Amino acid sequence: MNIMNNNLSVKSITEPARETKVCYEADVVVVGGGPGGVGAAICAARSGADTVLIERYGHLGGMATGGLVNIIPNLSDIYGEQHIAGIVQEIIDRMDARGAASYPQKPEWGTFERKVVDRYLNARMGNFFVRDNMKLDKEVVLYSALIDPEVLKDELNDMMKEAGVKLYLHSWSTQPVMEGNQVKGVIFESKSGRQAVLGKVVIDSTGDGDLLIPSGAEVITEMKRPSRIANLAFCFWITNVDNEKEDEFKAAQPEKYDELMKELTDKRGFARHFRGLLKDQENVIWFHPHIPAEDQTDVEEMTRIDIDTRKRALITYEFLKNYVPGYEKSYIMQTAPQLGTTGGKRVVGDYVLTEKDMNREEPFEDTVAVFAGNDRDELSHRYPKMYIPYRSLVPKNIEGLLVACRAFSSEDSVNTHFNLIPHCLCFGQAAGTAAAKALDSGVSVRDVDIKALQKDLRNQGVILPSS
Numbered sequence: 343m344n345i346m347n348n349n350l351s352v353k354s355i356t357e358p359a360r361e362t363k364v365c366y367e368a369d370v371v372v373v374g375g376g377p378g379g380v381g382a383a384i385c386a387a388r389s390g391a392d393t394v395l396i397e398r399y400g401h402l403g404g405m406a407t408g409g410l411v412n413i414i415p416n417l418s419d420i421y422g423e424q425h426i427a428g429i430v431q432e433i434i435d436r437m438d439a440r441g442a443a444s445y446p447q448k449p450e451w452g453t454f455e456r457k458v459v460d461r462y463l464n465a466r467m468g469n470f471f472v473r474d475n476m477k478l479d480k481e482v483v484l485y486s487a488l489i490d491p492e493v494l495k496d497e498l499n500d501m502m503k504e505a506g507v508k509l510y511l512h513s514w515s516t517q518p519v520m521e522g523n524q525v526k527g528v529i530f531e532s533k534s535g536r537q538a539v540l541g542k543v544v545i546d547s548t549g550d551g552d553l554l555i556p557s558g559a560e561v562i563t564e565m566k567r568p569s570r571i572a573n574l575a576f577c578f579w580i581t582n583v584d585n586e587k588e589d590e591f592k593a594a595q596p597e598k599y600d601e602l603m604k605e606l607t608d609k610r611g612f613a614r615h616f617r618g619l620l621k622d623q624e625n626v627i628w629f630h631p632h633i634p635a636e637d638q639t640d641v642e643e644m645t646r647i648d649i650d651t652r653k654r655a656l657i658t659y660e661f662l663k664n665y666v667p668g669y670e671k672s673y674i675m676q677t678a679p680q681l682g683t684t685g686g687k688r689v690v691g692d693y694v695l696t697e698k699d700m701n702r703e704e705p706f707e708d709t710v711a712v713f714a715g716n717d718r719d720e721l722s723h724r725y726p727k728m729y730i731p732y733r734s735l736v737p738k739n740i741e742g743l744l745v746a747c748r749a750f751s752s753e754d755s756v757n758t759h760f761n762l763i764p765h766c767l768c769f770g771q772a773a774g775t776a777a778a779k780a781l782d783s784g785v786s787v788r789d790v791d792i793k794a795l796q797k798d799l800r801n802q803g804v805i806l807p808s809s
């Protein structure tokens with residue numbers, strides 16, 4: 343092994359060349375089994391492609407399961423019109439059939455009925471379920487859903503099996519296999535050693551865009567701070583909480599309650615949480631603390647934040663248990679097995695979505711998803727829909743690669759609103775279907791027939807503008 347030390351501050355080694363076993367040759371290789379990867383793998387396989395999915399953990403779902411982030415928001419706009427359906431709706435329906443989903447019923451979408459609004463405000467889920475409708479000058483309820491992450495892990499395994507996706511769990515992809523600017527597969531490490539899967543199309547659904555820089559794709563790293571996407575996160579759940587008792591205490595002694603919350607914050611604990619609305623889980627509360635991060639893929643920063651935030655989770659729990667009525671019998675039910683990431687680098691695609699695209703009235707010709715734009719106050723009233731072009735999933739100057747995750751081609755101002763679970767599932771649905779379609783027609787993913795792709799997506803229940 344050669345050790346080089348040309349620059350005193352940066353020491354590097356040269357690894358010996360080695361042969362790597364090819365363990366599978368697929369049509370489509372999806373890397374990362376979070377919302378983007380799940381959508382991509384299921385839809386590629388259902389569309390006829392021999393599909394492999396490589397996931398570093400032992401479960402699927404990414405942040406939606408292992409990250410303990412289980413709110414699927416913004417499926418409708420403030421007027422109650424549903425924009426996101428397709429595989430997202432299918433997953434909600436399947437979870438519902440297992441008693442593992444909770445959401446406002448259709449007549450409640452867009453309603454300002456006080457009882458319904460208060461259900462979500464009392465659960466402290468305001469931002470995800472309740473928005474101002476400025477025209478009505480009233481708070482209205484959105485169509486958003488909650489899902490049980492443990493049931494979702496199993497349901498996603500079932501969906502993969504039904505679709506015929508070959509899974510490699512506990513497998514960490516380290517680099518793409520390249521031939522010039524063409525991606526030909528990926529190399530991954532696992533307890534079985536270092537292996538390669540070859541594929542005609544590779545889909546990067548790692549969230550962080552792990553394949554981008556090694557494949558030579560251009561990336562955007564800009565995040566204007568403070569920005570929602572410039573954070574790491576450590577989520578945890580506390581259970582056995584008597585919410586009624588806490589509410590009674592707060593109502594009887596509001597100043598004392600506020601004082602305690604301030605003291606908790608001063609001690610570096612987390613005062614803000616959501617209350618569980620899943621069936622039989624009303625006594626569970628969810629903490630989603632965002633921790634500002636300079637670089638969400640820097641292992642030293644990840645280590646520091648994991649250790650420090652775990653300490654803060656315990657400070658929170660011990661303080662609540664000792665001082666706040668309602669928490670006497672509580673305990674930490676679980677901490678997220680994976681550190682949360684709100685965003686990060688994005689690919690430079692054939693089209694980069696910018697702030698002005700959020701104010702578009704007309705769809706793109708290659709629109710493959712439509713999202714409700716609920717986050718921008720009065721601008722959301724004027725522009726309730728965001729159109730996503732297929733080109734924002736296609737890396738510029740690279741062949742055989744699609745991006746279906748929060749690393750889609752976008753400025754941070756766009757990414758911050760549209761990189762959530764339902765959005766990434768939609769990117770996956772579009773990318774997986776496109777990959778299979780391109781292979782079927784013998785063209786590159788860049789040249790896929792857009793009208794035919796849109797037709798397929800509509801047939802899968804995706805809501806797209808009429809052509």
Ligand SMILES: Cc1cc2nc3c(=O)[nH]c(=O)nc-3n(C[C@H](O)[C@H](O)[C@H](O)COP(=O)(O)OP(=O)(O)OC[C@H]3O[C@@H](n4cnc5c(N)ncnc54)[C@H](O)[C@@H]3O)c2cc1C
Nearest residue numbers: 374376377378398404405413515549575682747748762763
């Ligand atoms: C604290 C917090 C709260 C949030 N709240 C919400 C919310 O309430 N609702 C919502 O919709 N969104 C929320 N989000 C955002 C949402 O969770 C993510 O944007 C979404 O999960 C992104 O999906 P993804 O598929 O791009 O990436 P991820 O969910 O990150 O999935 C990526 C997957 O790829 C795997 N992977 C990564 N690298 C590799 C590799 N090299 N090899 C193999 N596998 C790999 C990971 O293990 C993971 O399974 C929140 C995020 C955070 C951090």
